[in-house]
Amino acid sequence: MQTTWVPGADASGYGADNLPYGVFAPPGSPPRVGVRVGEWVLDLxxxxxxxxxxAPTLSPFMARGSTAWRATRAKVSGMLGAEKGRAAAEPHLVPLSRVELLQPFDVADYVVFQGAAEHAACEYSLLRPGAALPEAWYLQPAGRHGRAGAVAVSGTGIRRPVGQLAAPGEDPVLGCSEWVDVEAQLGFVVGVPTSPGRTVPVGDFAEHVFGVVLVQDWSARDIEEWESAPLGPLAGASFAASVSPWVVPTDALGAARFSGREQAPEPMAHLRRAADWGLRIGLEFAVNGGIVSRPPGALLYWTPDQLLAHLTGNGAALRTGDLFTSGAVSGGEPGEGGSLLELTAGGKEPLRLADGSVRSSIADGDRVDVGAWARGMGGGLIRLGEVGAPLRPAAG
Structure with a gap:
C-alpha cells in the first residue's frame, strides 16, 4: 500500500505510516528536529x-504531551501522504546523505530492565549453575539504573572499559575488561513528566511515552562478575550505551501491538495489563556486518506499560527524556539470543562470524549493529532504524 508521494519511501520502510523523529544538522546550519521519510529528512x-x-533536541516537543504529538503526526502525515500537501512539504525535504544525525533527545535518567525470561535465565544460571529463576522474577520486573551521560548516538566509538578483575582464588587487579558484550534492546522514551509521589498506572503508558528507540547496552561481564555482590554491577554495566538516531512514535506501532506473552503467576493488580502493549518487533543483531541473531520482541515477558508502572510504583518522578529499556531481547531457540552471553553459552561455545573468525566476546575493532522492523499501519513493514558502534581499545 502506498502511503506517501515521496519516491521510494514505502519500499524503504520509512513511509508516512512510520515518520520517526530525529535531530539533524544540515550543511552550514545549526541542528534541528525532523522526521525521516525514505532517504530524506523533513525539516519540521x-x-x-x-x-x-x-532546537537541537526533541525534548521541548516531547514535553508538550500526547495531544500535541498526535496533532503534529496527523499534520505531517497529511503533508507527506496526500498530493495536495506536496507544495508545502517538498521545499523542506533535505537528502539524508547531506546531514549529520545527532542524539535525538536529552537523556534524563537511564534504566535497564530485564524483560526477557530467556536472557534472565541465562544470566542467573551462570551465577548459580542449574538453578531456575526465582519466583520473585515473575512477580515484578527486575532492573538497574545506568548512567545518562554514558548514552551516545549510533556511530560513536565505545572504549573498552577498565575495572577490577579477579580470577577464582586470586587477588583482584585493575585492568582492561577481556569480556565485553552487547545487548540488543528496545528503549522507551518518556515525554511527559510526573511529580514526585505520583505513580503511572499501566493504562496511562501512551500518555507519557513518546516513542521507541533501538539500544545497544554495553557491558563488561568480567568486571560485573567481580563486583556483583552485594549491590550488583556498577562499573561493568554503566560505561556505554548506544541509541539509534530515530525515535519511532508509539502511534506508528499500532499494527505491531498485541496482548503480550502469557504471564504466570498473574502479576499484582497494579502491574496487570490494561491494553495491548506486547510488540511484534523483529530485531537483527550483527557483528562486523554478518547477522548472528534475530531476537523476537514478541517474546518479552514484561511489556513496556508494566515496566513504566513498576518504575514509578514507588513514587519516583518521571522527567522528559527518561529512557528505560527492555533489557536484552531474547528467545529460547538457537539464533534468538540478544547478547553474546547467550549466543556463546557464557563464552564456552565461541561464535563463528561470517568472515570465519570466532568470538566469545567483542574484540577491539569489531562493530556491532542492531536493526529492527515491525508491521506498519499501512500494511507493509516499517523500519525502526539502526544502531551501531565500533569497540575501540581502552583509552591510553
Whole structure:
C-alpha cells in the first residue's frame, strides 16, 4: 500500500505510516528536529513554522504531551501522504546523505530492565549453575539504573572499559575488561513528566511515552562478575550505551501491538495489563556486518506499560527524556539470543562470524549493529532504524 508521494519511501520502510523523529544538522546550519521519510529528512521547523522544532533536541516537543504529538503526526502525515500537501512539504525535504544525525533527545535518567525470561535465565544460571529463576522474577520486573551521560548516538566509538578483575582464588587487579558484550534492546522514551509521589498506572503508558528507540547496552561481564555482590554491577554495566538516531512514535506501532506473552503467576493488580502493549518487533543483531541473531520482541515477558508502572510504583518522578529499556531481547531457540552471553553459552561455545573468525566476546575493532522492523499501519513493514558502534581499545 502506498502511503506517501515521496519516491521510494514505502519500499524503504520509512513511509508516512512510520515518520520517526530525529535531530539533524544540515550543511552550514545549526541542528534541528525532523522526521525521516525514505532517504530524506523533513525539516519540521521550516515545514510547520513551529519554534519547538528549531532546537537541537526533541525534548521541548516531547514535553508538550500526547495531544500535541498526535496533532503534529496527523499534520505531517497529511503533508507527506496526500498530493495536495506536496507544495508545502517538498521545499523542506533535505537528502539524508547531506546531514549529520545527532542524539535525538536529552537523556534524563537511564534504566535497564530485564524483560526477557530467556536472557534472565541465562544470566542467573551462570551465577548459580542449574538453578531456575526465582519466583520473585515473575512477580515484578527486575532492573538497574545506568548512567545518562554514558548514552551516545549510533556511530560513536565505545572504549573498552577498565575495572577490577579477579580470577577464582586470586587477588583482584585493575585492568582492561577481556569480556565485553552487547545487548540488543528496545528503549522507551518518556515525554511527559510526573511529580514526585505520583505513580503511572499501566493504562496511562501512551500518555507519557513518546516513542521507541533501538539500544545497544554495553557491558563488561568480567568486571560485573567481580563486583556483583552485594549491590550488583556498577562499573561493568554503566560505561556505554548506544541509541539509534530515530525515535519511532508509539502511534506508528499500532499494527505491531498485541496482548503480550502469557504471564504466570498473574502479576499484582497494579502491574496487570490494561491494553495491548506486547510488540511484534523483529530485531537483527550483527557483528562486523554478518547477522548472528534475530531476537523476537514478541517474546518479552514484561511489556513496556508494566515496566513504566513498576518504575514509578514507588513514587519516583518521571522527567522528559527518561529512557528505560527492555533489557536484552531474547528467545529460547538457537539464533534468538540478544547478547553474546547467550549466543556463546557464557563464552564456552565461541561464535563463528561470517568472515570465519570466532568470538566469545567483542574484540577491539569489531562493530556491532542492531536493526529492527515491525508491521506498519499501512500494511507493509516499517523500519525502526539502526544502531551501531565500533569497540575501540581502552583509552591510553
Amino acid at each position: 521547523a521550516g515545514a510547520l513554522g513551529d519554534p519547538a522544532f528549531d
